[in-house]
Amino acid sequence: MSSIDTECVNALRVVGAELITKAKSGHPGIVLGAAPIVHTLFTRHINISPNDENWFNRDRFILSAGHGSTLLYMMLHLSGYPITMADLLNLRQKGSLTPGHPEYGHTPGVEITTGPLGQGIASAVGEAIAGSYLGAKFNRPDYDIVDHYTYVLCGDGDLQEGISQEAMSLAGHLGLSKLIVLYDSNDIQLDGEVAQTNTENTELKVKSMGWNYIRVIDGNNCDDISKAIDAAKHSTKPTMVEIKTIIGYGAPNSGESSVHGKPMPEEDVKSLRKFLAYNEPEYTFPDAVRNYYNNNVIKRGNAVCDNWNQSVHAYSVLYKEEYKELCDFMYDDFELTDLSGLPTYEAGSKESTRKVMGKVLDYISSRLPNVIGGSADLTASTMVKGADGIYGQQNPLGRNLKFGVREHAMAAITNGITLHGGLRGFCSGFFVFSDYLKPAVRQAAIMHLPSLFFFSHDTVCVGEDGPTHQPIEQLTMFRATPNVNLYRPADATEMTAAMLDSFKTGHDYPTVITSSRQAVENLACTKAEGVVKGAYIVFEPKKKATYTIVTCGTELQLCLAVAKKLEENDIYVNVVSMPSMFLFDRQPQEYKDSVLPKNHKIMAVEMGATMPWYKYADYVKGIDEFGKSMPINFIFDEYGFTVDKIYDEFINNVK
Ligand SMILES: Cc1ncc(C[n+]2csc(CCOP(=O)(O)OP(=O)(O)O)c2C)c(N)n1
Ligand SMILES: [Mg+2]
Incomplete structure (x- = not known):
């Protein structure tokens, strides 16, 4: 190990500690402990180009241990990203470029928002899947257009999380050889020794999941770390160092x-x-350190990027078609303009919205080659799958990702695929089990990522499977999460519109779409234009209404029947379909007032927790208790979701 390595590592340790002390907040432990790891990775291995932050084939560095943000900010600063010393001195302060944990889209060079332990590792698996798929699609002999590595720095805590086991198990199964996890193994975590909670043999565990495993005994020895990374790069399996x-x-x-x-x-x-015998002034990286990074990260990385650009140029001449498609992928230049052949439905026909969801997704996948995803072992139920067969070592161009029953990792992997660029990731499961993956949807929302989450079985109408399988509060959960568009479409027209909208480019939020298990009537009154506004009037009585019933999903047909019965009794009620509260809330006030007039008394109806509806309604008919196991035809009566019962509730509580 050369003296310059020591000088760099010492500088990172001292400046890192000083910045944290100055901020009066932060995590010095990992900065001091893991500085040699990231220093070695950045100066000897990672190919990034500060000239082109979004270079498509850059290596991805995922700081899963997000509490090590100070280390990451210092690396990015020294690596030529527009993060100044003043920014570093502003660590964790209000409005700074260097917030408490790394924030994607906020700080240049930060690949992903991390902080919730385990998310980073799982999303890194998504990055690696995306890299492998795109490599298989576009690489040609002598032209490795997509062949980058995905590096992760994680700690003990990351590896304790269930999501990491799910993700690593899948990564091993898929043989993602370009995924390299650097494990900062210090035997200590927040509350004390790791030995107080863990006894398993990590090496055997990781190997049994199909990983290559390398141990570096001296974490201060940059040469040893570098050798291990070299060996990892040549492995045919994912590697943990x-x-x-x-x-x-x-x-x-x-x-x-x-x-x-x-x-x-x-x-x-x-x-x-x-x-450390370190005598530089406070908060100072010596020139030798800066020069070293300049030569070994910036110049080296920019040169690799320049070579890649030249190679792509030559590729564009040799492989014209492929190059054109590569550009479409890189710039996400896909838009569904011609919708011919899209399944259509006669008014009055019946189909479950999950079936419609599956059909529309198949249609979209057949026309948008960058769409990739799958289900958590529920394809047969959710109807959601990717095209071109099952993705795997035998079929690297498959777009159907079989996640297994690994919901949490599935959603974080979907984020990783989306973050990678070039692909649109989606995933799916039973709506009630969205509880298992909510933290990853939250991550997507925080990052403004257009990840797609499709769920079936969205109400107690699941029936026989009982309360464990009957969602109640999940709709509220997503509606309460900032920056999530939750669509709950009512029929085929609404579902088709929601699905098409979710795949439009340019959304800066994730979309969650829920669908029904049971068949519903396809209505003549539902409209695609209304869906994307979040809510719209679907029924107006023959005389001016003074009431509104607002609803969504499969309860729309019920509410229409209620409104007709009220009309027969000279009570005039509009019916509003509100598939997305998120989109409705973004409409101009004038539109909102036209849909939900201020002088109307409003009743909301949904087979789920009542809480979100009080924002719009005076009275809410919902379900604030767990479900019960019984066939669906008993469910409606049990919970009072029949025309007569809702009618009576309206008369008794709203009128
Ligand atoms: C999901 C989640 N749970 C808890 C925390 C709080 N937390 C942050 S770091 C940490 C300790 C992790 O230990 P380790 O990964 O060994 O980090 P080290 O102490 O070695 O830096 C905890 C509990 C978190 N950030 N995310
Ligand atoms: Mg630790």
């Missing part, structure tokens, strides 16, 4: 959990400086 480090290396309380997340007192920073 477990690197033994000492948390808070050089701090008086190194090796203890107290150094994990508390800024070091000034005296401790002084001791650190003394321990």
Whole structure:
């Protein structure tokens, strides 16, 4: 290991500790412990180009241990991204470019928002799937157009999370050889020793999942770390490099959990400086360090990027068709303009909205070659699958991702695919089990990613399977999550519109679409234009209405029948279909007032928790208890979702 490595690592350790102490907040433990890992990765391996932050074939670096943000910001600063020393000095402050945890879309060079442990590893699996698929599609002899690595830095906590087991198990099965996880193995976590909670043999566990495993005993030895990364690059399997480090290396309380997340007192920073014999002024990277990064990250990375551009140019001459398609993928230049052949439905016909969802998705997949995804072992129920067969080592061009019963990883992987660029990722499961993956939808929403989450079995009408399978509060959960568009379409027209809209380019939010298990009538009054406005009037009585019933999903047909019965009794009620509260809330006030007039008394009807509807309605007919196992034909009566019962409830509570 050369003296310049030592100088760089010392600088990262001291400046990192100083920045955190100055911020009075942050995590010095990982910065001091893992500095040699990221230094080695960046200066000897990672191919990134600060000239072209979004270079398509850059290596992806995923800081799954998001609490190590200070380390990442320093790396990006030294690697030529537009993060100044002033930005670093503003660490974790209001409005800074260097917030508490890495935020995608906020700080240049940050590949993904991390902080919730485990999400990073799982999304990295998605990045690796995307890289492998695109490589199989576009690479030609002598032209490795997509052949980057996905590197992860994770800690003990990341690996304790269930999502990591799900994701790593799938990555091993799929043989994602370009995925390299660098494990900052320091035997310490927030509350104390890892041994207080873990006894398993990580090496055997990881190997049994189909991974290559390499151990580096001395986490301060950059040469050893580098050799391990080299070996990982040549593996035919995903690789975990477990690197033994000492948390808070050089701090008086190194090796203890107290150094994990508390800024070091000034005296401790002084001791650190003394321990490392570091004499530069405060908050200063010496010129030698800057020069080293300039040559070994910036120039090296830019040169690799330039070569790639030349190679793509030659490819464009040799492989004209492929090049054109590559550009379409890279710039997401796909739009469904010609909708001929899209399944259509006669008014009065009946079909479950999950069947419609599956058919529309198949249609979209057959026309948009960049769409990839699948289900969590529920394809037969959700009807959601990708095209071109099952993706895997035997069929790297398959677009049907069989996630297995791994919902949480599935959703985070979908985020990783979407983040990668070039592909549109989707996934699917039973709506009630969206609980298992909610944190990943939240990540998509925070990152403004257009990931797609399709669910079936969206109400208690699931029936026989009972309360564990009958969603109640899940609709509320997604509607309450900022920046999530939840669509609950009523019939084939609404479902088709919602699906087509979800695949439009340019959305800066994830879309969740729910569908019904049971068949519903396809209505003459539903309209695609109304769907994308979030809510619209579907029924007006023959005389001016003074009431509105607002509803969505499969309850729309019921509410129409209720409105007709009310009309027969000289009570005049509009019916509003509201497939998306998110989109409706974004409409101009004038439109909102026209759909839900201020002088109307409003009743909302939905087979789910009542809570979200009070924003719009005076009275809500919903279900605020768990479901019960019984055939569907008993469900409607049990919960009062029949025409007569809703009619009576209207008369007794609204009129
Ligand atoms: C899902 C989740 N749970 C809890 C936390 C809070 N947290 C952040 S770091 C950490 C300890 C993780 O230990 P380790 O990965 O070993 O990090 P180290 O202390 O070695 O830096 C915890 C509990 C979190 N960020 N995400
Ligand atoms: Mg640890």
